Amino acid sequence: xxxxxxxELISDVNLNKMPxxxxxxxxxxxxxxxFYCYGAKGKNLEYVGFPNARDFHxxxxxxxxxxxxxxxxxxxIKQRIERFRTFHVFMDICVRCxxxxxxxxxxxxxxxxxNMPVLRAELLRSVxxxxxxxxxxxxxxxxxxxxxxxxxxxxxxxxxxQCTECRRCSLFCPYGIDTAxxxxxxxxxxxxxxxxxxxxxxxxxxxxxxGNHLGIEPHTMKSTLEFMCNDIEDITGIRIEPPINxxxxxxxxxxxxxxxxxxxxxxxxxxxxxxFHELGLDYTWSTxxxxxxxxxFFTSLEMAKRLHSKIYEExxxxxxxxxxxxxxxxxxxxxHQYHDTWYGPIDFLEEPVSPITGTKFEHAKSTKIVHISExxxxxxxxxxxxxxxxRNDNLIVTFHDSCNVSRGMGMFEEPRYIIRNVCxxxxxxxxxxxxxxxxxxxxxxxxxxxxxxxxxxxxxxxxANAVRYVHEKFGVNMLANICAIDRAALPPLMQYWVPAVxxxxxxxxxxxxxxxxxEKEREMxxxxxxxxxxxx
Amino acid sequence: xxxxLALISVLGLILFAYVGTAVIGLNALFAIxxxxxxxxxxxxxFIYRVVKWGKSPVPYRIPTTAGQHYSxxxxxxxxxxxxxxxxxxxxxxxxxxxxxxxxxxxxxxELLQGRLYIGSSKWLWLGAIAFHYxxxxxxxxHMRFFxxxxxxxxxxxxxxxxxxxVHILGSPLLYIxxxxxxxxLLYLLGRRIIDPKIKYISLPSDYFPLFLxxxxxxxxxxxxxxxxxxxxxxxxxxxxLVYLKPVIPKEIGSxxxxxxxLVSILFAYFPFSKLMHMGxxxxxxxxxxxNNNRMKRHVNPWEYPVKHRHYEEYEDEFREKMKKAGIxxxxx
Numbered sequence: 001x002x003x004x005x006x007x008e009l010i011s012d013v014n015l016n017k018m019p020x021x022x023x024x025x026x027x028x029x030x031x032x033x034x035f036y037c038y039g040a041k042g043k044n045l046e047y048v049g050f051p052n053a054r055d056f057h058x059x060x061x062x063x064x065x066x067x068x069x070x071x072x073x074x075x076x077i078k079q080r081i082e083r084f085r086t087f088h089v090f091m092d093i094c095v096r097c098x099x100x101x102x103x104x105x106x107x108x109x110x111x112x113x114x115n116m117p118v119l120r121a122e123l124l125r126s127v128x129x130x131x132x133x134x135x136x137x138x139x140x141x142x143x144x145x146x147x148x149x150x151x152x153x154x155x156x157x158x159x160x161x162q163c164t165e166c167r168r169c170s171l172f173c174p175y176g177i178d179t180a181x182x183x184x185x186x187x188x189x190x191x192x193x194x195x196x197x198x199x200x201x202x203x204x205x206x207x208x209x210x211g212n213h214l215g216i217e218p219h220t221m222k223s224t225l226e227f228m229c230n231d232i233e234d235i236t237g238i239r240i241e242p243p244i245n246x247x248x249x250x251x252x253x254x255x256x257x258x259x260x261x262x263x264x265x266x267x268x269x270x271x272x273x274x275x276f277h278e279l280g281l282d283y284t285w286s287t288x289x290x291x292x293x294x295x296x297f298f299t300s301l302e303m304a305k306r307l308h309s310k311i312y313e314e315x316x317x318x319x320x321x322x323x324x325x326x327x328x329x330x331x332x333x334x335x336h337q338y339h340d341t342w343y344g345p346i347d348f349l350e351e352p353v354s355p356i357t358g359t360k361f362e363h364a365k366s367t368k369i370v371h372i373s374e375x376x377x378x379x380x381x382x383x384x385x386x387x388x389x390x391r392n393d394n395l396i397v398t399f400h401d402s403c404n405v406s407r408g409m410g411m412f413e414e415p416r417y418i419i420r421n422v423c424x425x426x427x428x429x430x431x432x433x434x435x436x437x438x439x440x441x442x443x444x445x446x447x448x449x450x451x452x453x454x455x456x457x458x459x460x461x462x463x464a465n466a467v468r469y470v471h472e473k474f475g476v477n478m479l480a481n482i483c484a485i486d487r488a489a490l491p492p493l494m495q496y497w498v499p500a501v502x503x504x505x506x507x508x509x510x511x512x513x514x515x516x517x518x519e520k521e522r523e524m525x526x527x528x529x530x531x532x533x534x535x536x
Numbered sequence: 537x538x539x540x541l542a543l544i545s546v547l548g549l550i551l552f553a554y555v556g557t558a559v560i561g562l563n564a565l566f567a568i569x570x571x572x573x574x575x576x577x578x579x580x581x582f583i584y585r586v587v588k589w590g591k592s593p594v595p596y597r598i599p600t601t602a603g604q605h606y607s608x609x610x611x612x613x614x615x616x617x618x619x620x621x622x623x624x625x626x627x628x629x630x631x632x633x634x635x636x637x638x639x640x641x642x643x644x645x646e647l648l649q650g651r652l653y654i655g656s657s658k659w660l661w662l663g664a665i666a667f668h669y670x671x672x673x674x675x676x677x678h679m680r681f682f683x684x685x686x687x688x689x690x691x692x693x694x695x696x697x698x699x700x701x702v703h704i705l706g707s708p709l710l711y712i713x714x715x716x717x718x719x720x721l722l723y724l725l726g727r728r729i730i731d732p733k734i735k736y737i738s739l740p741s742d743y744f745p746l747f748l749x750x751x752x753x754x755x756x757x758x759x760x761x762x763x764x765x766x767x768x769x770x771x772x773x774x775x776x777l778v779y780l781k782p783v784i785p786k787e788i789g790s791x792x793x794x795x796x797x798l799v800s801i802l803f804a805y806f807p808f809s810k811l812m813h814m815g816x817x818x819x820x821x822x823x824x825x826x827n828n829n830r831m832k833r834h835v836n837p838w839e840y841p842v843k844h845r846h847y848e849e850y851e852d853e854f855r856e857k858m859k860k861a862g863i864x865x866x867x868x
Contacts (some may be wrong), residue, residue: 004721017738021824049843083838085592086821092589095815096742098727099638099660100594100736102645108652118737135741135808142541144739170600174632174639174664175813176822206543209853210846218854219861245864288850301596302842303576309844316868337598342834363607363620364830378609387684395663408598410605410618410827417611432643432654436617462645465652 003034003454005207010461013111015102023113024126024141027151029158031059034454035234037161037447043204045194048303052194063154069193070148074131076189077124078153081132087185090177090441091128094118100169100179105440106162109458112160117169117179123156124186148307157195160186162455164328164444165298166403171436183445188300196299200450203295205309211288212257218245218287225261225285228270235528240277245318246284250355252315253283255326255372256293258484259505265487267526268505272326275376275507278385278516279356283324289314292331293484298446304334305342312343315368322352322368324375327505329402329483330444332371336409340367357382362410373414373482376510380421387513389424394532395478396425397509398470400463400490401438402483410436415482415506422513429472433466443489457496464497471498479503538740539729545740546747546798553797558790566800567773568782570718572722573799581807586815595836597829600822602641620828629824633817636661636668663723670717673697674756677711681774706763714757714799721750743813748802767791 003009019026036058045053054064066072081088101118102108107115114120122144129136129145136145147153165180190196200462203213210217216224225242233239243249255272276283289311296303308448315323325335340346349368352361359378361370379385397419405411412435419426442460470476479490479501490503512525523534530536556562603614619625631637636723644657676693680686687712698709717802725746728738759765769785806812826832851858852866858865 010647011650013647015645016732018732022723023736083591083595085594086598087817088592088820089589089816089821092585093810093813093820095810095813096734096737096739097639097660097664098731098737099642101733101737103643108645108647113733116733116737119856122737135807142538144741167600170822171602172638172641172643174636175636176600176632176820178598178822179820181598204658211850217857218863219857222861222863245686247864287854287858288847306842306844309842310847310850313847338596340829341596341836341839359608361608362831363605363828366833367830369830374607374609402728407600407602410549410601410603410614411607412604413611414609430654437641437643462652463677473619 001064003457003496006457009018009454009457010109011250013109013458015108017111018113022257023119023122024146027155029151029155031158034102035162035348035452035453036158036455037199037449037452039363040194040196040198040201044201045196048208048306049300050194050201050303051192051197051409052287054194056194063150063193063195065150065193068152072192073127073148073153073189076192077128077131080185080188081128084181084185086178086181086536089175090121090182091125093175094121094125094177096122097174097289099172099174100177102301103169103172104179105166105168105442105462106164106455106459109442109461110455114155115162117173117177120159120163120179121177121182122181123152123159127152147438152196153193156186157190160190161197161447162458164403164440164442164447165442166444167407168396168437168440171407175466181465184301187298189319191299191303197446198445199293200298203446204299204303204307207291207295210290211286211310212260212291214257215263216257216260216290221260221285222285226275228266229273231526231528232270232274234483235524235526236274236516238274238277238516238518240273240296242273243284245286245288247318248320249282249284249318250321251281251283252289252311252318252320252323253285254289254292254311254323256328256331256484257291258293258328259326261289262488263527264491264502264504264508265484265506268327268487270526271371271505271507271509271511272515274511274516275527277380278346281355282410283397284318284320286314286318292328292329292335294334295446297334301338304338308334309343312346316348321350322364322370323370324370324372326372327482327507328483329404329485331404331484332411333404333408334371335367339369339421354378356384371411371414372507373411373509374416376507377414377417380418385510386515387422388515389422389513389530390533391522392423392509393425393485393506395423395509396427396476397423397478397480398427398429398467398476398477399434399506400429400481400486402481403438403440403444405482406438412436415480418506418510419480422509425474427470427476429466429470435464439463439466440491441483441486441493443493444485448485448489453492457493460489460493461497463490464493467501468480471501477501480506480509482506538738539743541740542743542747544715545744546751547746549798549801550751550794553794556797557793563784563793566797567784568777570797573775574803578803578806582815584811585807585812586819589816591818593837594821594825595838597825597834598822599825599829600826605827606828619826619830621826625824626824627639629818632823636664638823651767659723660727663720663727666716667720670713670720672753673713674711674717674753677713680779681771684775688708704761707764710761714753714760717753718757719749721746721753724833725750741809745802745805745809748798752795752798754804755791759791759795763789763791765789
């Protein structure tokens with residue numbers, strides 16, 4: 001499907017013009033191409049035991065639902081009300097002040113009122129009211145309540161798969177109502193009926209079988225890493241043998257499989273291996289724990305837990321001391337906010353200590369998982385690494401804070417500190433678009449599918465707009481980030497909105513500037529392009 | 537949506553109170569039965585709702601982090617917006633509840649010629665603060681009706697509230713909060729009517745409390761400044777209610793009964809409505825927990841074991857390929 005030209009795409013978006021019909025009266029929802037992902041395939045649902053496994057086509061009238069689907073949803077809501085104080089409170093206390101309305105990147109890019117976080121939540125809240133509150137039962141529509149029917153179910157599906165769970169709205173909500181939490185639970189309810197997307201359920205099935213979303217089998221993973229090492233040898237003259245499934249290593253390294261697959265992620269992956277080699281780090285990859293990301297998190301919390309169990313099992317089997325995690329957004333939200341509750345107490349590992357600097361990562365003493373940016377920042381602070389920053393002199397860098405790391409963890413300074421130490425030119429985007437207020441790439445939470453490109457370009461517009469600002473003002477040409485979804489989603493976004501800006505992981509920048517012991521005079525960067533000053 | 541319905545409901549309630557007292561003369565119903573019933577509903581309903589929320593556990597610790605986290609590294613932590621300790625959480629909640637800190641962050645997004653502009657926008661914060669604090673002061677001022685001797689704190693609040701020392705047409709001292717709450721209410725109502733986004737998301741239950749409180753304030757203002765009601769008689773009634781020996785003084789007038797009835801409705805309506813955000817704000821798990829997830833384990837009371845793939849199954853499926861590629865295996 002062809003996209004309109006960028007200057008046309010949002011020219012008719014008017015955030016201050018709402019439809020004439022009330023939102024409850026705008027059913028059935030129109031499934032516009034470019035705005036929804038394809039439905040899940042039965043075989044993928046079946047492989048992991050999701051209910052109602054069958055091929056499902058979004059635009060079909062008949063979604064092939066179980067007979068008692070309504071009961072399943074209502075009981076699902078009841079169970080989650082009893083289990084999650086978040087959900088329970090968030091269903092009850094919204095005052096519709098509208099502070100969240102223009103905070104959502106999808107609303108800004110589409111002006112579709114149901115993309116206002118408040119209305120996205122009201123879609124489900126109205127059903128909740130009908131079945132669980134006296135006001136909703138008595139006053140019906142006037143009490144903001146709706147009786148669940150197929151049209152409403154389809155509407156829920158459409159809009160819960162138009163939310164990237166970025167939590168930007170939750171930052172501004174005076175009660176901390178978190179649309180990500182509502183979307184997570186909304187998707188759980190939909191998954192009770194087998195209503196998933198192809199782009200999410202496929203990776204989930206892959207991840208269950210092979211350990212990673214891309215379905216990379218162990219021998220392929222090895223050859224992929226070795227292939228990268230060939231490139232590293234060409235660039236640096238240094239031969240690296242990546243340790244794989246090595247028992248007794250000190251550290252297990254886990255990163256999203258996106259870094260094994262496509263550029264610019266692979267450059268980041270090369271960067272990891274170069275960094276670890278230079279440090280002489282006793283670490284190992286695992287072919288089974290070959291995915292730090294977790295598309296299960298975009299289906300149900302239970303599935304998320306099922307997919308990440310392998311990480312600790314592998315840590316145990318390989319007898320490592322602690323776990324180091326690569327650059328990824330939602331992976332770190334899951335690792336940081338859920339892992340210890342799911343898998344703890346993690347008493348078979350040791351409190352992480354950097355074997356190079358001796359720094360104790362006490363803030364990770366319970367989960368025993370450290371972020372690569374924390375690890376690298378500490379190395380730089382201790383002067384362990386030597387850099388030739390001029391190798392990055394052709395880059396004028398800005399940094400995109402990934403939503404999950406920002407609002408689900410709060411790591412803002414580490415990556416900036418690293419970038420400033422390996423690049424001479426760094427400029428932040430405007431304050432309202434970075435750190436805790438960062439704008440989503442528009443493709444998170446399993447929405448980075450090709451068929452939803454228009455929605456992604458619209459949703460990514462606020463981010464791209466801020467990049468364009470620093471591009472025009474400071475000549476920024478590189479958008480650094482610490483997220484594998486970003487590395488997959490931002491290149492097409494930049495290509496569309498700000499074509500002169502490319503995308504890179506932070507570790508790629510580190511490895512490019514890092515002077516390695518015994519390296520030859522470098523002519524090329526990790527992308528095999530000539531270094532500044534080395535052009536013919 | 538539903539602004540008319542909400543307005544008609546409140547007007548209906550006013551008419552009901554007027555007819556009930558001035559025409560039919562059911563003063564006892566409005567002076568005694570309704571206030572007691574409303575108060576009981578409020579207390580029981582409020583507690584019920586909070587307890588019900590409290591019964592739902594907090595399975596995961598998922599604060600929305602709004603500043604640099606705590607780590608063993610040297611970066612300066614934002615201890616209020618991303619607290620890692622109990623004290624930090626208390627501070628965060630304090631600023632949230634008493635200063636509406638999240639709302640203070642509010643911005644406005646505007647699209648102009650294909651570009652997005654985001655600017656600070658504090659009006660909603662200002663309106664919300666003005667409304668809530670004015671309401672609080674007015675509520676506290678009314679405590680003098682429920683105590684035989686006006687406590688000194690209440691007198692102090694009154695004197696602060698009237699420090700402008702302005703009389704309108706020879707009426708009692710003007711309270712600042714009367715002006716500020718009316719202005720805030722009209723702003724909060726106005727934005728629901730004028731801002732197309734807010735108008736679109738508004739339900740009748742968003743307009744209803746605004747009209748209801750507007751009715752309460754208006755009748756209160758009328759009584760104080762324009763139709764001087766018999767305060768002694770009112771105090772006789774309110775104290776009677778407090779001491780559970782209710783008496784109905786003669787000749788208070790319908791205006792007072794309308795005021796009292798609307799207040800009764802507000803109390804009775806409170807636990808069943810969005811006004812419960814007053815209790816809920818304390819319970820919001822994205823705000824009231826520390827971001828210390830990797831340091832301290834959070835236990836989920838209903839966590840259950842899940843079926844997942846074990847390494848053995850994985851190796852069974854890929855053993856030959858692994859061996860061929862020289863990857864170590866458990867079973868040869």
